Every structure is written in structure tokens, then in C-alpha cells.
Amino acid sequence: MLKHVTFLGAAALSLSVTTSASAQDVAAGSDVTADTVVAKVGDTEITVGELIIARSMLPQQYAQFPNDVLFTGLVDQLVQQQLLADELEEVPASILYTLANERRGLLAAEVVNALSETAVTPEALQEAYNARFADAPDVPEYRASHLLVETEEEAAAAKARIDEGEEFAAVATDVSIDPAGQQNGGDLGWFSEGMMVDEFQDAILALDIGEVSDPFESQFGWHVATLVDERIQPQPEFDQVAPQLMGELQEAAVLAYLEELTAAATIERPEEGAFDPNVIDQIDLLTE
Known part of the structure; x- marks a missing residue:
């Protein structure tokens, strides 16, 4: 990502002088939301929400640059990407399958996060610590x-x-x-x-x-x-094992919820031998 974005060089700094006002105008607006449009390419709108996501995906090395430079560069990047995307008359199957997988993964992650907030509480962590260590036999x-x-x-x-x-x-x-x-x-x-x-x-x-x-x-x-x-054997301090306990509580909550969902859902899996396992390496199927 951002391989083509060279606005972080010397030319970019001069560019930001003439365009940074737009970033300030957007930031200063009292009614700005994630759906606020910051640019358009033809009929396609580019929103503040898309900029925020693009910013969150930047490598750590970009943290040194001020937001007015980043704002201008990200707008330019999204505009350029949209110009190029509009030239594609037919979406390749590989992209469609990639988008389907990414959408599935992102939505699943949201459910996992929600489960974690419910399952991983200070009280639950303390209870897990006590059960594991506070009442453990002497070793x-x-x-x-x-x-x-x-x-x-x-x-x-x-x-x-x-x-x-x-x-x-x-x-x-x-x-x-x-x-x-x-x-x-x-x-x-x-x-x-x-x-x-x-x-x-x-x-x-x-x-x-x-x-x-x-x-x-x-x-x-x-x-x-x-x-x-x-x-x-000395027992570990709570803070030492809290991350491990947090992961265990999260995993237990997700597995329990998956068992419930699996029991309630109609799921069809391939019968043994129905597919050659090597099919997962057949990239050429995406171009047929």
C-alpha cells in the first residue's frame, strides 16, 4: 500500500502548502461524519470514513508526518486508485473471491471483539487468576x-x-x-x-x-x-499473566459461541474424498 504515494518527499511538502487548507476546512466542520464526502471521481464519492481507514493502514514510518500532508496524500491516493479502478471493465474472479474472504473475516472479527468485551472483564480476569494461581497447591x-x-x-x-x-x-x-x-x-x-x-x-x-x-x-x-x-514455587503476579488469561477467556467465549451457532445452523461440508486437496493450489481456476 502507498507504494506510488511519493507525497512524503520534498515535492509533497510544497504540494501540502497549497492544499492543506482543505484538510483544515474538513476538520473544522462541526457536522463532519464518516460519510462526509471529501472528493469525487465522476459519480464516485470518497468519504472521510475511507480516509480514516486508509490512514489507519499506513505503516508506522508515516507517523512522523503531519496530518495535513497525510490528508492531501491520502486523498490523492484514493483519487488515483479510483481513476484506475474505473478503467477495469470486468472485475477478475480473484478479486471477487478476495473481497468475499475479507468481508467474511472482518465481520467475524467484529463478532469476536463483541464477545471479548463481554467475556473479558476485570472481574472475569481476577476470577481466572484466582482459580489458576491463588488457590493452587504449593509446588x-x-x-x-x-x-x-x-x-x-x-x-x-x-x-x-x-x-x-x-x-x-x-x-x-x-x-x-x-x-x-x-x-x-x-x-x-x-x-x-x-x-x-x-x-x-x-x-x-x-x-x-x-x-x-x-x-x-x-x-x-x-x-x-x-x-x-x-x-x-512463587506464583506469578496478576499483571504478568493477565494477557495470557485474557486470550484464554476470549478463546473459550468464541469456542462456546461457535458451538451454539454450529448446533443451530445447517452446515454442509464436503464428503471425504469428494475433492482432491491439491485443488487449493490451482490458481489457474481463478482465470477460467
């Missing part, structure tokens, strides 16, 4: 560090160094083949049950805070681990 989380080596002998040697007083992080950085060991001193951060392989989880759950495990094996190799801390 314990654990913070652990580990080192990973290839053999039991290497794990035992690393454990001995820790037992003799070396810092766990220093030993992990020195010997671990796991990237976490090399980069973070083995710190794995916070995790809850079910997030780690069984052997690792079992070893961590058997430790007290600060205790270091004996070497144990998993599918990845030989580990030595320590439980750094534990806590109850």
Missing part, C-alpha cells in the same frame, strides 16, 4: 548444581576434591563436560519435580541443603550434585 522447587564426567572414577575423584574443601563450583568448572558446569560452576537454577531425569531427581530429593551426593549415573554420564536451596 516445591529445588536449586542444584552438578558436575558431569564420563566415568565413575572421575566422579569419585571430583567428589574427593570437594570433600577436602574445594568449592563445588570450582571443581565443576575444572572437570565437568556439561556446558552448565563449565560456564556456571554447575548451577542448574530452579526446577520442579519432573523436569530432570529420574536418577538426578532422586539424588537431589535425598539431599539436605548444602549436602553433596555420592557419584551416580544417568544416561548422560556420571554426576556429583549438591542441593543449593529449595523453596515453594
